[in-house]
Amino acid sequence: MGLSNNIWASPADYLRNHAPEHPVLFFSPEILQANAHRFLSGFPGFVTYAVKANPDEAVLQNLVNAGICGFDVASPVEIDTIARLAPHAAMHYNNPVRSRSEIKHAVKAGVKSYSVDSRSELEKLGELVPSEGVEIAVRFKLPVDGAAYNFGAKFGATVDLARDLVMRAQALGFTVSLTFHPGTQCTDPAAWASYIHAAAGIGRDTGVRINRLNVGGGFPSHRLNDVIPQLDATFALIDRVTDEAFGADRPALVCEPGRALVAESYALATRVRAIRDDAHVFINDGIYGALSELHLVGVIDRIDAFGPEAQLRTGDPVLRTVFGPTCDSTDKLPSEIGFPCDMQEEDHVIFYGVGAYSVATATRFNGFGNLTVEIVQSQTCALRALAA
Numbered sequence: 001m002g003l004s005n006n007i008w009a010s011p012a013d014y015l016r017n018h019a020p021e022h023p024v025l026f027f028s029p030e031i032l033q034a035n036a037h038r039f040l041s042g043f044p045g046f047v048t049y050a051v052k053a054n055p056d057e058a059v060l061q062n063l064v065n066a067g068i069c070g071f072d073v074a075s076p077v078e079i080d081t082i083a084r085l086a087p088h089a090a091m092h093y094n095n096p097v098r099s100r101s102e103i104k105h106a107v108k109a110g111v112k113s114y115s116v117d118s119r120s121e122l123e124k125l126g127e128l129v130p131s132e133g134v135e136i137a138v139r140f141k142l143p144v145d146g147a148a149y150n151f152g153a154k155f156g157a158t159v160d161l162a163r164d165l166v167m168r169a170q171a172l173g174f175t176v177s178l179t180f181h182p183g184t185q186c187t188d189p190a191a192w193a194s195y196i197h198a199a200a201g202i203g204r205d206t207g208v209r210i211n212r213l214n215v216g217g218g219f220p221s222h223r224l225n226d227v228i229p230q231l232d233a234t235f236a237l238i239d240r241v242t243d244e245a246f247g248a249d250r251p252a253l254v255c256e257p258g259r260a261l262v263a264e265s266y267a268l269a270t271r272v273r274a275i276r277d278d279a280h281v282f283i284n285d286g287i288y289g290a291l292s293e294l295h296l297v298g299v300i301d302r303i304d305a306f307g308p309e310a311q312l313r314t315g316d317p318v319l320r321t322v323f324g325p326t327c328d329s330t331d332k333l334p335s336e337i338g339f340p341c342d343m344q345e346e347d348h349v350i351f352y353g354v355g356a357y358s359v360a361t362a363t364r365f366n367g368f369g370n371l372t373v374e375i376v377q378s379q380t381c382a383l384r385a386l387a388a
């Protein structure tokens with residue numbers, strides 16, 4: 001994936017000059033840094049970034065420059081990337097299942113924090129990781145709703161098992177913490193409240209002092225025009241509920257957002273390949289490309305369409321089914337999207353807020369998916385303001 005050296009004023013500025021045939025991602029370092037500052041100044045604890053959401057080096061570098069100094073890593077490659085780009089940053093190895101060689105790699109790289117959700121993996125850590133100054137964060141799960149996509153199906157101990165793991169981790173000499181992940185794109189802040197109360201209960205029941213509480217990622221990004229994430233209210237709720245639940249034993253808080261830190265800093269320009277019989281819209285990217293997570297998390301309807309001179313299409317929206325370019329019938333967006341009625345073949349359609357789980361998971365299936373990245377100063381559509 002190429003990253004150009006030009007900085008464009010906006011996506012429209014680039015489209016006017018290039019009319020690209022392949023999908024193009026527009027990265028705004030300024031938006032990324034502003035989002036990082038929002039977390040750093042608003043979250044009542046230590047802010048780490050979940051590398052898997054977008055491991056692009058320009059993203060990592062900008063986060064470091066903005067002051068992010070902790071990273072949630074899940075593999076030796078992610079560990080090595082962070083060790084190289086941010087040698088003084090804290091690494092939290094929060095993939096709760098690791099091979100023995102992966103654990104040895106982490107120990108060598110100086111990783112001091114590991115999550116765990118099972119007896120077998122805790123014993124492995126006990127054998128391979130010297131406990132001195134090392135944190136074990138027991139990851140637990142609750143049957144709560146609110147996320148677009150539940151992470152509890154794969155990871156997380158029940159509260160019962162979490163109590164056992166907390167006591168065993170303490171017996172092994174580790175510093176004991178707790179962690180959870182409410183599920184990605186979690187638009188219901190009450191999910192955090194349930195988890196924080198349960199964490200305090202685990203501490204009380206075991207009599208083990210919980211050193212830190214990592215409240216996960218899961219913070220939502222702005223995907224639908226009508227659903228605006230309430231980030232500051234969620235931070236305030238986490239702060240208040242931690243006080244209520246733990247009282248004088250309040251642990252230090254950690255968060256590890258992926259999506260909410262990076263999503264807004266990328267927009268994706270696709271091209272309309274065809275409007276089939278005035279009904280279905282076929283674009284040149286889809287669920288095998290940068291829109292890969294839409295069928296798991298739901299559609300993004302924050303879009304703009306631009307004509308051949310990059311003029312903003314302003315017709316009334318018409319709902320249409322959208323297909324990606326491959327011949328696979330699953331290559332279809334999960335719901336219809338409202339496109340301006342004056343949109344035409346060869347127009348460009350920009351999807352906003354696609355920085356998370358897009359470049360990280362895109363494929364070249366069927367020969368499509370040649371993505372390039374351009375840097376932009378701003379993603380706001382100046383033409384939209386003019387047209388309004």
Ligand SMILES: *Cc1c(COP(=O)(O)O)cnc(C)c1O
Pocket residue numbers: 050052053072094095181183184185216217218219256257258259260356
């Ligand atoms: C993926 C992941 C995250 C980031 O989740 P988002 O929903 O992108 O914020 C955080 N922590 C862990 C352990 C993860 O696996």
